[in-house]
Amino acid sequence: MSQELRAVDWTGTGLTLIDQTRLPHRTETVDVRDVDTLVDAIQRLVVRGAPAIGAAGAYGVALALIQGEREGWSEARVREAVARIREARPTAVNLMVCVDRVMTRFTEGLDAVLEEAAAVQREDVDANRAMGGYGADWLLKKAGEDRPLRILTHCNTGALATAGWGTALGVIRELHARGRLEVVYADETRPLLQGSRLTAWELVQEGIPHYVQADAAAAGTVLRGEVDAAIVGADRIAANGDTANKVGTVGVALACAYAGIPFLVAAPTTTVDLSTPTGDGIHIELRGEDEVLEWAGVRTAPAESRGHNPAFDVTPGRLVTGLVTERGVLEVSAGELPGDRLR
Numbered sequence: 570m571s572q573e574l575r576a577v578d579w580t581g582t583g584l585t586l587i588d589q590t591r592l593p594h595r596t597e598t599v600d601v602r603d604v605d606t607l608v609d610a611i612q613r614l615v616v617r618g619a620p621a622i623g624a625a626g627a628y629g630v631a632l633a634l635i636q637g638e639r640e641g642w643s644e645a646r647v648r649e650a651v652a653r654i655r656e657a658r659p660t661a662v663n664l665m666v667c668v669d670r671v672m673t674r675f676t677e678g679l680d681a682v683l684e685e686a687a688a689v690q691r692e693d694v695d696a697n698r699a700m701g702g703y704g705a706d707w708l709l710k711k712a713g714e715d716r717p718l719r720i721l722t723h724c725n726t727g728a729l730a731t732a733g734w735g736t737a738l739g740v741i742r743e744l745h746a747r748g749r750l751e752v753v754y755a756d757e758t759r760p761l762l763q764g765s766r767l768t769a770w771e772l773v774q775e776g777i778p779h780y781v782q783a784d785a786a787a788a789g790t791v792l793r794g795e796v797d798a799a800i801v802g803a804d805r806i807a808a809n810g811d812t813a814n815k816v817g818t819v820g821v822a823l824a825c826a827y828a829g830i831p832f833l834v835a836a837p838t839t840t841v842d843l844s845t846p847t848g849d850g851i852h853i854e855l856r857g858e859d860e861v862l863e864w865a866g867v868r869t870a871p872a873e874s875r876g877h878n879p880a881f882d883v884t885p886g887r888l889v890t891g892l893v894t895e896r897g898v899l900e901v902s903a904g905e906l907p908g909d910r911l912r
């Protein structure tokens with residue numbers, strides 16, 4: 570995918586989102602002109618990935634102002650609509666951080682709000698580019714001196730999940746651009762298949778060799794010595810380095826720790842939540858039971874079964890070898906806690 574293709578785009582009058590529920594077989598966009606449609610798009614994962622929903626939320630403030638003007642809302646009603654956007658999903662702190670940042674310009678009016686939202690979007694792309702360089706440098710120094718790297722990743726952290734380029738997938742793209750990547754193992758990511766539908770699609774656009782594997786295959790692939798490092802994104806990182814990311818991530822981290830290979834988290838500093846001391850304080854989104862009881866809309870589990878569907882899990886900070894941000898790489902498990910270094 571070219572860097573110019575944007576998951577979240579402001580058209581001048583509204584938002585255009587790439588519909589990530591339709592990929593890879595259909596590339597469709599959704600035009601968002603009102604707050605209800607935006608909240609629904611965030612909750613159904615039409616737009617998803619922590620930085621991408623942060624950018625969508627930032628422009629959502631502008632949408633609320635425009636809709637309020639069109640429909641004669643009071644200021645209180647506009648603010649209430651912004652609060653609904655802010656709370657559309659609970660785990661990724663980027664959504665709240667980006668909405669709050671844009672709201673600091675709220676009383677200045679629409680132009681100021683749009684200027685701030687555009688800055689959120691631009692800075693995310695810049696952060697991703699910087700992370701790509703830092704992460705690739707670190708990985709090549711620690712694990713890639715003698716041959717191209719084999720990298721495992723979980724969920725989708727590419728251009729689709731961000732304002733552009735990608736976090737963990739941005740590091741992978743950078744390794745590929747430097748000719749230092751052998752292959753990517755992309756976990757399919759249950760239950761919504763962000764890995765096999767979205768990461769694989771992005772890797773195909775980039776011509777990056779890869780395997781899609783079941784999440785349940787990841788630990789075995791690591792323990793058999795078939796990968797050199799794992800790199801994932803994050804939805805919220807507590808001050809002690811505990812990291813919430815797509816469900817299944819902690820299993821990858823445990824396998825990497827056992828095998829003694831690096832487990833990296835790549836995320837912009839907007840994903841670090843210093844007001845949350847440890848992972849225990851991170852609200853993990855519980856999604857609808859049908860997502861695990863059905864397959865492609867067809868019930869697969871017995872009618873009597875209940876579903877347990879946490880969208881994320883928390884990897885203890887001590888299992889995180891390094892945190893890649895736009896400021897560089899912190900070696901978390903070696904004692905460089907994000908809370909100490911990012912204040």
Ligand code: MRU
Nearest residue numbers: 617618619724726730802803815
């Ligand atoms: O439920 P999703 O698809 O929004 O979950 C996304 C993830 O867990 C990503 O790894 C995370 O948001 C980082 S995206 C750069």
